[in-house]
Amino acid sequence: MQFAVLDTFSKWVSHTRVSNAIIESPWIWPASETLHFIGLAMLLGTVALLDLRMLGFARSLDLRGLHRLTRWGIAGFVINTVTGGIFFVAAPFQYIHNVVFQLKLLAMLLAGINALVFEFRILPNMEDIGPGGDAPAAAKFTAAFSLVLWLCVMFFGRMLPFLGESF
Amino acid sequence: MRCVWRVWGTRPMNIFLDIQQSVPGTFIRESPSILAYPTFLFLHTVGLGLLVGTGIAIDLRILGAGRETALKPMGKFFSLLMVGFWISAISGAALWMADAQTWAKDVVFYIKLGLIVLAMLSTRLIRHRVFQSSWSEGSLPAGSQALAVCSLILWTAAITAGRLTAYIGK
Numbered sequence: 001m002q003f004a005v006l007d008t009f010s011k012w013v014s015h016t017r018v019s020n021a022i023i024e025s026p027w028i029w030p031a032s033e034t035l036h037f038i039g040l041a042m043l044l045g046t047v048a049l050l051d052l053r054m055l056g057f058a059r060s061l062d063l064r065g066l067h068r069l070t071r072w073g074i075a076g077f078v079i080n081t082v083t084g085g086i087f088f089v090a091a092p093f094q095y096i097h098n099v100v101f102q103l104k105l106l107a108m109l110l111a112g113i114n115a116l117v118f119e120f121r122i123l124p125n126m127e128d129i130g131p132g133g134d135a136p137a138a139a140k141f142t143a144a145f146s147l148v149l150w151l152c153v154m155f156f157g158r159m160l161p162f163l164g165e166s167f
Numbered sequence: 168m169r170c171v172w173r174v175w176g177t178r179p180m181n182i183f184l185d186i187q188q189s190v191p192g193t194f195i196r197e198s199p200s201i202l203a204y205p206t207f208l209f210l211h212t213v214g215l216g217l218l219v220g221t222g223i224a225i226d227l228r229i230l231g232a233g234r235e236t237a238l239k240p241m242g243k244f245f246s247l248l249m250v251g252f253w254i255s256a257i258s259g260a261a262l263w264m265a266d267a268q269t270w271a272k273d274v275v276f277y278i279k280l281g282l283i284v285l286a287m288l289s290t291r292l293i294r295h296r297v298f299q300s301s302w303s304e305g306s307l308p309a310g311s312q313a314l315a316v317c318s319l320i321l322w323t324a325a326i327t328a329g330r331l332t333a334y335i336g337k
Contacts, residue, residue: 034330037215038323045220049244058243065236069224072232131240151213158212162205 010092022090029090032083039083042076044150051143054135063129100163104156111149118142186267196265204265210258215329217251219322222290226315229297229307238307242298248290275335279328286321289314 022028050066095101122138186192195203221244228241263270270276297311
């Protein structure tokens with residue numbers, strides 16, 4: 001996908017003072033990468049626990065507490081959006097035409113829609129699921145989608161340097 | 168080490184170079200296949216996410232997040248944490264083989280390994296003191312929260328050291 005408007009936008013971004021500051025700093029990029037991995041662990045850790053509980057693992061757990069813990073997963077997502085934004089602003093041309101990056105964004109979008117559907121369409125209609133309780137089929141579907149989609153996000157992210165020539 | 172082998176009259180030994188030049192070491196490093204180096208790197212990331220992510224979730228619950236769930240049953244997730252550990256360890260060993268000679272000289276890499284050992288020890292202590300001892304809900308064993316904070320700090324430090332191997336130490 002090559003759109004002239006994306007090139008113009010990327011060119012503008014790469015000439016901003018912020019972009020140059022990130023590139024010239026010896027520590028902003030490594031620090032952002034470190035935070036990106038910490039955010040990843042917060043997101044995957046909390047979301048995977050909730051998803052696995054809904055799929056029937058560790059049924060002795062009350063679902064509400066695990067759902068509360070996903071707030072920390074949202075915090076991880078925010079960390080990763082900010083640090084990911086830093087990578088993009090620093091080197092937009094590495095990403096803008098990269099198919100793997102586009103696939104990563106697509107997987108993120110789908111994972112986000114999936115999470116919103118669960119949160120606002122499925123969860124409000126569910127009874128409280130205490131210890132031993134079983135989640136309804138719809139919740140199990142979103143749980144399975146969530147696990148697969150977040151793994152896709154990680155896969156495409158990790159493949160950026162190999163399939164799409166960015167660092 | 169080298170001197171000793173010279174004295175004994177055999178070829179100078181460099182086990183790290185031997186590992187790096189072995190068939191699996193060479194394959195992982197040099198194969199253009201996406202199933203070689205990139206796949207191990209991906210698995211290392213998934214393992215990190217499961218290991219540290221589950222560890223963080225357990226620590227946060229000890230510190231009071233998600234109180235609606237009783238603490239004790241959270242112990243079930245230690246099995247998931249160990250799955251993450253082994254995925255990381257095995258993929259990490261594969262990545263290490265590919266560049267064993269380089270890693271052998273990398274100070275930051277040894278710091279990372281040391282931090283992982285300490286983080287796993289803190290995890291073991293948490294499992295033992297908080298999850299495998301008897302206490303009534305509402306009154307955590309003394310030191311539980313301090314252990315959870317230590318664990319969070321150690322995992323964060325281990326990730327930081329791991330990431331920094333790409334920038335310093337070699």
